[in-house]
Structure formats: C-alpha cells, structure tokens
Amino acid sequence: MRKIILFGSGHLGKEALRLLGNNNVAFFCDNNQSGRFIEGKKVISYSELLKIHNDYIIVVSVNEHNTDSIITQLEESGIEKYVPYLGIKGKHTILWNMKNVPEFFDNPENIYKAQKNYYKYKFEHERKQLEYLKAHSDITRLRPADGELRKRQIKLLDFVDDFFKLPISNEISPFLICGNLLGQCRHRGFIPWDDDFDFGLIREDYEKLKKYFISQNRAFFCSTPYKEQNGENRERYFSELEDKYPDEFLMDIDAGKLVIFMKNDKRRLWIDFFPFDYYEEDYDFMNHKKYIAQIESEISKLRYTKDIIRFVDSELKNNENISKIATGNMYFGIDNDETYDKSIYNRTGRWINANEMFPLKEVQFEGRTFLAPNNEKELLRFEYGDYMNYPDDFGSEKHSGLGDYLFE
Numbered sequence: 001m002r003k004i005i006l007f008g009s010g011h012l013g014k015e016a017l018r019l020l021g022n023n024n025v026a027f028f029c030d031n032n033q034s035g036r037f038i039e040g041k042k043v044i045s046y047s048e049l050l051k052i053h054n055d056y057i058i059v060v061s062v063n064e065h066n067t068d069s070i071i072t073q074l075e076e077s078g079i080e081k082y083v084p085y086l087g088i089k090g091k092h093t094i095l096w097n098m099k100n101v102p103e104f105f106d107n108p109e110n111i112y113k114a115q116k117n118y119y120k121y122k123f124e125h126e127r128k129q130l131e132y133l134k135a136h137s138d139i140t141r142l143r144p145a146d147g148e149l150r151k152r153q154i155k156l157l158d159f160v161d162d163f164f165k166l167p168i169s170n171e172i173s174p175f176l177i178c179g180n181l182l183g184q185c186r187h188r189g190f191i192p193w194d195d196d197f198d199f200g201l202i203r204e205d206y207e208k209l210k211k212y213f214i215s216q217n218r219a220f221f222c223s224t225p226y227k228e229q230n231g232e233n234r235e236r237y238f239s240e241l242e243d244k245y246p247d248e249f250l251m252d253i254d255a256g257k258l259v260i261f262m263k264n265d266k267r268r269l270w271i272d273f274f275p276f277d278y279y280e281e282d283y284d285f286m287n288h289k290k291y292i293a294q295i296e297s298e299i300s301k302l303r304y305t306k307d308i309i310r311f312v313d314s315e316l317k318n319n320e321n322i323s324k325i326a327t328g329n330m331y332f333g334i335d336n337d338e339t340y341d342k343s344i345y346n347r348t349g350r351w352i353n354a355n356e357m358f359p360l361k362e363v364q365f366e367g368r369t370f371l372a373p374n375n376e377k378e379l380l381r382f383e384y385g386d387y388m389n390y391p392d393d394f395g396s397e398k399h400s401g402l403g404d405y406l407f408e
Helices: 011-020 046-055 064-076 101-106 108-136 147-163 178-187 203-215 232-244 285-299 305-318 342-346 376-384 402-406
Strands: 004-007 025-029 041-044 057-060 082-084 198-202 250-254 257-264 267-279 329-332 361-365 368-372
Touching: 004 011, 004 046, 011 025, 025 046, 057 064, 064 082, 082 108, 101 108, 147 257, 147 267, 147 368, 178 198, 178 361, 178 368, 178 376, 198 203, 203 250, 203 257, 203 267, 232 250, 232 257, 250 305, 285 305
Parallel strands: 004 025, 004 057, 025 041, 057 082, 198 267
Antiparallel strands: 250 257, 257 267, 267 329, 361 368
C-alpha cells in the first residue's frame, strides 16, 4: 500500500502513529512545526506535502476544532484522498475498526466511507448543539447579524429605500411578508440569518409594477428557458444586463414573482414581489387546492417563462372564482407555485382572511417605516404556525442535499 502522511504532529498524531503502525507511516506534516523529528518520523511542511501527496494517503490527525480547516486546506489544493481521524474514541471514524491497515487503505471505498462517516458525525454533533440551543435560548433575544451578513443587510435596506423613491412606489402598496414580516414582529428587523427582502402585492398593484418597468424598457425575462432558470445562462444574462444598465433598477419577470435587482459594489441586491389574489366568497378552499394542483401540472409542461405568464394571465382572466374586487377570501397568487411551497400553507385548510390583512398599517423595521398586514399575527400563524419558536429546519441548508449524501 501507499504509505501514510499524518497531518498533525500533536498527541492525536502520535496516537494515530501507534494505531496505524510505524512501518505504515512515512511522515508527519504540520503547518507550524516542520523540520524536526517525532518518534523517528520527519515533520514536513505543507509546501513539501504538496509536492509528494499523490504518492501517499493523508490522515488528518488534529483535534476536532481544527479538522475542518485542515480539510478545507487540502481540498483547496485539490487533494481529495484523505481520512479524518479524531482519536480512538471518535466513533464516527472507521479507522480503529480496521483489522489490516494495508488492506484498508488499498481500497478507495474505505477512504470514501471514512470521509462520509466523519461528516455524519459532524452532522449529528451539530444537530445536538442546535437542539440544545433551541431548548435553552429565547429566539426573540438573539443578537442581530454582524460581519459581512450585517453589511449586506444594511446595503439591502438602502436599496429598498431607493426603490421607494421611484414614482411607481406612490401608486402601489407593498406589504411585508415571509421572513421580513416575521423579523419585524419577532426581532423588529431582519431575522439574524436573513439576507433578502420579500413584499406582497395584491394582483392589481403587482400588474402596475410590472407595467411600469415595461414602460421604462427595464423589464426582462431572465429565466428563459424557465426550466434552466438556476443555470449559468440565467446568471450570465443577469450580469450582462447589470453591465449594460449600471446603477439602474431592473426587473426580472419571473414565473410567480417580480424581482427588482441591481449590482451594488460587485454584488447583486434584489427585492422579490409576490402576487396575492382575491377569491369569491362562495368558492370552497378545498376546491381551490384541487385547482392549484391542476395549475401546477399545466405549468410543469411549459418550458418558457413567457408561456407560463401567458397561461396564468389567461387563467386570471377566465376563472370566475378569482375576484376582480376585494373579498374576504385571499390567497397567494395562482402563479406562485415556484416560489411558495403551497403545501406548507394548505395544512390550514382555509383562506387567508382578507379582513385581517387590510387596511394595511405602518410598522417599524430596522428604523424604517413599511406597510404590513393589519393583523400580522394572522398571516404569520397562517404561514409558520408557532412563529415565536425556532423553526424545525433551523440551522439546516434546505438545498444542500447533504442529508441525501450522508444517509443514502
């Protein structure tokens, strides 16, 4: 087998040396203490390791606090063949269960499993930390964001302020929804980990905003084709528009939302606007759920954003259950299936009570004045249930796929 380099020359490195066998280890590596010998093994520098790593297997033998930084260092250098080791008591590792060191390291699958077991251990360890945090802290008293995230929040606030200086802002009434409404009610500002801005608009105002940007020749379909909207084509189109219209508000007409964006100091800032519709008083909500399922099925067959918008416009025009005037029944727009997972909200089995939403009222958010539902708690309960406690997915990355990888 290829010999091992132990990355870390402290007590865990020495422990790993005894476990793996003196004959199977060639060197220690250390970022801070190279050139000396430990138990007969030379300690090489990281620059020396980079020259020879292809001929060796690297075992990361540092404490848990430093393991992730060493792994990042290795991966940034293109080194993928490494095994994390946190000691014989670290049951996440399969190192100490092996019966034969050469056989273990000769099988690439074992190296993959050792890496995977390490991340399973980290996943479980951090889950327990989060559970402890949730059980012993008050979410309403969390400190605000700091560092780069806080800087982005401040820039986003300034961006929103500038948007409300546009003439169209006097003709529409955007109101806080989602995480921003939750943050206003629970934290009087941003949720500590939030970095976006969401507004709701009744359908009439939603169309006004769209038409305004179209009239200014600043409205575009960036998500074309629709089913490739998260690909590099979309990002390239965004960048080209930002370069062509620097320091200008631009609109992406997406399927189910309007996105106002602008590049600011090399980073994109954006505001999302989501439509809400009124429904006839005698229209049963359970029938609406079935209708939404049909809409989503039809949308899934369409490739281009323009086709989806054309289809939705036709439904809005011809569906007699969608009211053109204010009623007591309100719900997210029928085109919101790509931006809201309606199944979350359908658990209530009822409409949003429009009489609780309007008239809108002024609220304070990070020292700014915005509009919000008259009874914001009604919408928050509708969206989140027990919104004054930690969410079930607190601390997790919803789109990382990490869970599928770890527990497949």
